[in-house]
Amino acid sequence: MNIVVCLKQVPGTTEVKINPETNTLIRQGIKNIINPFDSYALEEGVRLKEKFGGKVTAISMGPAQAVDMLKETISLGADEAVLLSDRAFAGADTWATAYTLAGAVRKMGQIDLIICGRQSTDGDTAQVGPEMAEMLGAAFTAYVCQIEEISAGQMRVKRMMDEGYEIIQSTLPAVITVTKEINIPRLPSLRGVMKSKSAKIPIWTLQDMGLDPKKVGLNGSFTRVVKIFTPQHDKKAEMIHGEPEIQVTCLLGKLREGGLA
Amino acid sequence: MQYFLTDEQKTIKELARKLAEERILPVRAHLDEAEEFPWPIIKDMADSDLFRVFVPAEYEGLGGGCLELSLVVEELSRVCSGVAISYAATALGSYTLMDFGSEELKRKFLPDIAAGKKLCAFALTESTAGSDASGIRTTAEKVEGGYLLNGTKQFITNGGEAELYTIIALTDKSKGPRGASAFMVEKGTPGFTFGKKEKKMGIRASATCELVFQNCLIPEGNIIGRPGMGFIMAMKLLDKSRPGVGAQALGIAQGALEAAYEYTSQRIQFGQAIINQPVVQSMLADMSIQVEAARALIYAAARYADSGAKDITESSAAAKVFASDVAMRVTTDAVQLCGGAGYMKDYPLEKMMRDAKITQIYEGSNQVLRSAVAAELRKRKAKS
Incomplete structure (x- = not known):
């Protein structure tokens, strides 16, 4: 099986602070990590390769520093990794990101399965996977928590919905996004780490993939981030003390005052 | 302190620490309480190539020596020496084969040992x-x-x-x-x-x-x-493995020092963290000095053994004796610094203190090893 895993480098914390003056993420002092959901995608890809043979290629669109993350994917079992990096890719929204990733997949030729994490922990949109599937004309299933069977150009997966599970049969090639229930990602191996240190990570640019400059980065984005801000929590709580009867009377009085009762 | 470890040695140490913190830490209290053999963790260690560390490259290992093994044992023991010794005992059980076994026997068993398939x-x-x-x-x-x-x-x-x-x-x-x-x-x-x-x-x-x-x-x-040759091989083996037991003791002491530091920084008495008390600082400083001295001695003894030197009895014994006595003292003081909490099973200190004791006893009791060091002293004196 030829498998591609898409990964994103994200700040290693879920409590990202925002600079209130510039409305941008404060990245200083925060280590970048593999988007946690993507590490499940990588593990699943590596497990499928171990079972069916083939190759796992990790790809990421991002700045040059994402090379470190891609080297880490080699230590975790990926055979190869490619970074998609170009000034023109900067400021991409989910559509432009999906377009760029899809361009890389097309360049690779015959791919059986593309695995993504269900969403990133910084953007949280969960859109890149499905958009990419649409662009590649591949079958798509989101929230996969188990791959039940793969045979004869078909795959059967179990996906996790809010109200239960769905079993879905689809054709290959396919794109899936996975949840954290699908596996427990392995730790890196020593031989993997040593291999990853000397691994060469090729960088593919706009030109390398023959993409339309109008469809990538900020130019190709349908959406713009106008503002990022931390919601103001200026509501005040008032504690009412005293005997239960007094508390009830007091509360009722306040509700009436506010026209709520 | 800077021990000038190679990139590969640093990688080994970092990976062992990562494994210990992610896989052992969440279950160490349970494993201790239930006296449960840590098979899932052994599997993780195997998958991470930790069993390859001490096996020669020609048998699918990574060709590390006493120092590399000690680095792994130290990091695992920092979190749980019960798990660490299950790993280290595999090295102990395969060294004789590696050093003296026939080619046929080595080909038969070492690849499986390196892969972590056989303890x-x-x-x-x-x-x-x-x-x-x-x-x-x-x-x-x-x-x-x-x-x-x-x-x-x-x-x-x-x-x-x-x-x-x-x-x-x-x-x-x-x-x-x-x-x-x-x-x-x-x-x-x-x-x-x-x-x-x-x-x-x-x-x-x-x-x-x-x-x-x-x-x-x-x-x-x-x-x-x-x-x-059995007895001679066994004595040579124990000379070679003692820095590893020292590393086990070192890891326990390091873990206890860190836990005591954390507790004393957070425990408020008389309106402030108890770490602000000079008497507490003095104890922590002594613990830290002892731990670092043990580390220096173990790394030096392990490197000496890896150099191919034959006269390693004294250096290996010294490293084991010193580090295990440090582990006992440091864990005892760590329990003391954490007071009632240190004595309770909800905190890891009492386990560390119980775990430390064996390092003074096995692979040569510290008393027997002191005799060995003294014998080397006399030999030197006689030669001079």
Whole structure:
């Protein structure tokens, strides 16, 4: 099986602070990590390769520093990794990101399965996977928590919905996004780490993939981030003390005052 | 402190720490309480290539020496020395094979050991043979088709869980220690069974068990080295493995120091964190100095052993004795600094204190090893 895993480098914390003056993420002092959901995608890809043979290629669109993350994917079992990096890719929204990733997949030729994490922990949109599937004309299933069977150009997966599970049969090639229930990602191996240190990570640019400059980065984005801000929590709580009867009377009085009762 | 570790050694240490913190830390209290052998963690260690560290490259290992092994043991022990010793005992159980075994025997077993598919154990101790290893009674009689083993080994780490056992037994009773030989015995060999599983004060996640041999026939090819060399090989092995026991003690002490630092920084008494008290700072400083001194001695002893030097008895014994005494003192002080909380099972300190004790006892009690160091002193004096 030829498998591609898409990964994103994200700040290693879920409590990202925002600079209130510039409305941008404060990245200083925060280590970048593999988007946690993507590490499940990588593990699943590596497990499928171990079972069916083939190759796992990790790809990421991002700045040059994402090379470190891609080297880490080699230590975790990926055979190869490619970074998609170009000034023109900067400021991409989910559509432009999906377009760029899809361009890389097309360049690779015959791919059986593309695995993504269900969403990133910084953007949280969960859109890149499905958009990419649409662009590649591949079958798509989101929230996969188990791959039940793969045979004869078909795959059967179990996906996790809010109200239960769905079993879905689809054709290959396919794109899936996975949840954290699908596996427990392995730790890196020593031989993997040593291999990853000397691994060469090729960088593919706009030109390398023959993409339309109008469809990538900020130019190709349908959406713009106008503002990022931390919601103001200026509501005040008032504690009412005293005997239960007094508390009830007091509360009722306040509700009436506010026209709520 | 800077120990000038190579990139590869740093990678090994970092990965062992990552594994310990992510896989062992969440379950260490349970493993201790339940006396449960840590099979899922052994699997993780195998997948991370940790068992390859001490195996030569030609048998699918990474070709590391005492230092690399010590780095792994230190990091695992920082979180749980019960788990660490289950790993280290495999190195102990395979060193004799690696150093003295036939090519055929090494080809047969080492790749599986490197892959972590088979754990090992080393069996010298018997009820009559502790510090005086020459008191062994287990016999290996040469018969048609191999050797017939009879006897009982006691307190064997990884006993029952390991697949491969290095057994020291007498092939010639009349020669005493010079009549001992070493054998590789596989679990499941007819006549080889397990006796009592011990309940222990510390390192409770590890398995300690009796090995019972009743007319157990093992192939002639399973002898390691020449007949009669068993005792000498065992002594050489223990010289080589002692820095590793020191590293176990070092890891325990490091873990206790960190836990005590954290607790004293957070514990508020008299309106402030108790770490602000000079008496507490003084204790923490002493603990830290001792831990660092132990580390320096162990790394130096391990490097000396890896240099190929033959006279490693004294340096290895010194490293083991010093580090294990440090571990006992530091864990005791760590419990003291954490007060009532340190004594309770909700905190890791009391476990560390229980775990530390064995490092002063096994692989040569500190008293016996001090005698060995003293003997080397006298030898030097006599030569000068």
